[in-house]
Amino acid sequence: MFSDELRMRFLDASSRGDVEKVSLLMSQSAELLNQRGEQGWTALMLAARNGHFDVAKVLLSHGCDTSGTNRSGQTAADVAQFWGHRHIARLLARAPDPDLRRLLPERAAEEPDTFFNREFLDRMSVKRSxxxxxxxxxxxxxxxxxxxxxxxxxxxxxxxxxxxxxxxxxxxxxxxxxxxxxxxxxxxxxxxxxxxxxxxxxxxxxxxxxxxxxxxxxxxxxxxxxxxxxxxxxxxxxxxxxxxxxxxxxxxxxRFCPTCGSTTKVEEAGYKRTCLRAGCRSLQGVHNTCYPRVDPVVIMLVLHPDGNQCLLGRKKTFPPGLFSCLAGFVEPGEALESAVRREVLEESGVQVGPVQYHSSQAWPMPSCLMIGCHCVALTTDVTADENEIEEARWFTRQQVTDALVKDKRAVFNMPPRQAIAHLLLKHWTGFSANL
Ligand SMILES: NC(=O)C1=CN([C@@H]2O[C@H](COP(=O)(O)OP(=O)(O)OC[C@H]3O[C@@H](n4cnc5c(N)ncnc54)[C@H](O)[C@@H]3O)[C@@H](O)[C@H]2O)C=CC1
Ligand SMILES: [Mg+2]
Ligand SMILES: [Mg+2]
Ligand SMILES: [Mg+2]
Ligand SMILES: [Zn+2]
Incomplete structure (x- = not known):
């Protein structure tokens, strides 16, 4: 147990933004984390009030409660929003409720043997020149x-x-x-x-x-x-x-130089195209425009906060009955986690909290890198983006299992076994048999 004095010192350090002291006091007594001071304010609320991003982060990393309110009925996120600390408000909005994080499936013990990933050649890039x-x-x-x-x-x-x-x-x-x-x-x-x-x-x-x-x-x-x-x-x-x-x-x-439009020649055994116009900017230094492109795409299985349903969608071009994971291109200057949250919000209107990487897959259509993730939804109302998605809805674990084993009760068709979407679904249901 801790003394009243220790509790006051902890709240005071949070309020002042003294990260080191906050960490030190917590190492002495982990129970300080959700303690309240005057007017029911927690350390997180005090950090949010005064714009101390790093303190908020440390408190969150220890799993502090984000949903509690002070005597005025405000959460820490409300406090951050009110005082104009938007970066903290954003941090709190995406702060994984530890209970939500627990809904993510356990990481696979082995790297999956994914279609398109099996390589038997040594690329020997040293020989290209x-x-x-x-x-x-x-x-x-x-x-x-x-x-x-x-x-x-x-x-x-x-x-x-x-x-x-x-x-x-x-x-x-x-x-x-x-x-x-x-x-x-x-x-x-x-x-x-x-x-x-x-x-x-x-x-x-x-x-x-x-x-x-x-x-x-x-x-x-x-x-x-x-x-x-x-x-x-x-x-x-x-x-x-x-x-x-x-x-x-x-x-x-x-075929042509992306920088100046001139003709190019193939080099490095097919792994480089070099501009033939003397003086082209692409000839000075190293430029990614001279090398084969890869387009990163995030593909995610969104889990319902009840832990028993997942969100799947149908593109207009899909064969009848097929539902799959939502997916989308990563945009420039964007982290994978942000791309997952943005694409899910765009395509289904659902807000996403914690995101966990699962595995990746080369997808040569023509040159995507599929980055497979599981994530947990913070909201559950679905509004499909009609431009891209014909329908998006929640399916229960039982419905996914029925589709996996092609049971006669199945209400939808799974993506093919060769697609990473299939692996994300299978992993979530806990199936290990080679279906
Ligand atoms: N292996 C699997 O399980 C799956 C693979 N995929 C692949 O992922 C790709 C991306 O998924 P979408 O939902 O279509 O992405 P998306 O949701 O970002 O929407 C596609 C639109 O994004 C725009 N766009 C932005 N950057 C682009 C780029 N670098 N190349 C082409 N278009 C770009 C275009 O307007 C395009 O129509 C698909 O084209 C498909 O090949 C999709 C689902 C399942
Ligand atoms: Mg998409
Ligand atoms: Mg999209
Ligand atoms: Mg997109
Ligand atoms: Zn050029």
Whole structure:
């Protein structure tokens, strides 16, 4: 127990903004945290009254109560708002109620084996500037060439799955000689001996070379339609296609210098485009415009504060019955947590409190990085943004489980197993079986 004097010193330090003293006193007695002084004011209210952001943060990090009111019926957030300390009001608005944080699922023990993430090549970026080595690998009859046409990979159909068709140097010689051919070095397959590295390349062709290839393999074709076409790939092939398709898509869309509009040349084995106009600003220093782009997208499973429901939405373009997690592009100058809160608010009108990262996924359509999160809602009324979302609503854990096991009671269809949305849902329900 603590003395009255200690309590007064604690409240006084909070009021004055003395972070060190606040921390020290709390280390002596954790029970000080929610104590009240005159007129029922807590340390958090006093910090909020006087604009002491750091004190408020320390108190919150110890899990102090944010919902209590003083004798005038004001919460700490009301006090901060009234006295114009907006940064503290914002901090308090998003302050995770410790009970809400408890609704987030436990972190997975293992990194999930996510579709598009399985990599078996060593990218060996150090070799991208070794033109002699690259030339020898390009000419080697053993090297593997993946062929794309309009960004669709060449495959042969197996039982249900499409398997990548691996071509060798003689088979692609004619295509490589075309003036607009773009060749991307993907990496090497490690083999028994270290000096015996099997190189993989990707090549996109403008003209449809199917006729040329049919002679060799009548069963091969370019897998049409990124979605759902690419989901027909085997788990083993999907990762290398994600890499190749994203880089090839960048070449097809960024032919000219983004800084001055001049023509560019391909360098670093397909991983750089350099402006050909002497004096272009992009030639001085390092510029991200010269390198393949990645667009970060947050995708989140929003959990209801009752802990038993989650928010899913339907885009107009989804197949009938399908509901999935809300998602959206991260905007410039924005943290992931802010992007999660903004996109959920925009698309559903729901306010989000605590956010927890789950895992990420390469999504080569054409070059997204999906950043998967669980988060907990602070409000529950849903107003779908009609421009983007046809419908958004809460589903119970039981309804998600029914959809996962494709039970006849299921009221909606799950996103496909290859999508990170599926993993976020599955993780939340606690399912570990390989459904
Ligand atoms: N793997 C998965 O489970 C899922 C993947 N996705 C992917 O995430 C992407 C983003 O989700 P959305 O809800 O569409 O985002 P969104 O909610 O931010 O809305 C898309 C709109 O944002 C604008 N925008 C801003 N930055 C953009 C950029 N860098 N590229 C393209 N448009 C941009 C465009 O006007 C576009 O129509 C989708 O395009 C889709 O490929 C979406 C849901 C599930
Ligand atoms: Mg969206
Ligand atoms: Mg959006
Ligand atoms: Mg957006
Ligand atoms: Zn330029």
């Amino acid at each position: 070794d033109s002699e080595w690259l030339d020898s690998k390009r000419a080697s009859p053993e090297s593997v060439f993946l062929l794309f046409h309009k960004l669709n990979p060449l495959v042969s159909a197996g039982a249900g799955e499409a398997r990548l068709r691996k071509l060798r140097a003689p088979g692609v010689q004619e295509l490589l000689e075309k003036p607009d051919a773009v060749l991307v070095f993907l990496g090497v397959e490690k083999r028994e001996k270290d000096d015996d590295l099997l190189a993989w390349f990707a090549l996109d062709t403008e003209d449809d070379p199917t006729q040329l290839l049919k002679a060799e393999d009548p069963g091969c074709f370019f897998l049409p339609g990124a979605m759902p076409g690419l989901l027909r790939l085997s788990d083993d092939d999907a990762g290398v296609v994600a890499q190749a398709r994203s880089v090839l898509a960048w070449h097809s869309r960024y």
